[in-house]
Amino acid sequence: MAGEYTFTYDPYERKLYVTTTTSGGVYGDVNGDGEVTTVDITCIYNYLLTGDEVFLSTSDVNGDGEVTTVDITCIYNILLGN
Numbered sequence: 001m002a003g004e005y006t007f008t009y010d011p012y013e014r015k016l017y018v019t020t021t022t023s024g025g026v027y028g029d030v031n032g033d034g035e036v037t038t039v040d041i042t043c044i045y046n047y048l049l050t051g052d053e054v055f056l057s058t059s060d061v062n063g064d065g066e067v068t069t070v071d072i073t074c075i076y077n078i079l080l081g082n
Contacts, residue, residue, distance in 0.1 A: 028078045030058045036078045044072050 030040035043055040047067055061071040 028061050028075045030055050030061070030075070032058065036075060038079070041072050041075050044075070 026034060026036060028036040028040060030043040033039070044059045044061075044067065046052045046054075047056055047059050048069070056067065059067040059071055061074040064070070
């Protein structure tokens with residue numbers, strides 16, 4: 001996904017915050033294939049469960065600076081048309 005990404009690690013909270021400014025791309029398209037599918041959900045699960053940071057920069061779907069299960073819920077809502 002095109003855009004600018006800023007990563008900030010808070011050592012006290014042990015959290016990595018991501019700030020994104022996307023241009024182009026599809027909202028919720030974590031893996032950058034141009035579609036929002038269950039594969040995008042799997043990418044976020046992989047990050048949350050294993051720490052695999054391959055798609056970390058695009059996993060903050062709701063733009064709150066954190067990658068959480070809320071981002072997965074956002075993609076479910078996109079897939080359901082909500």
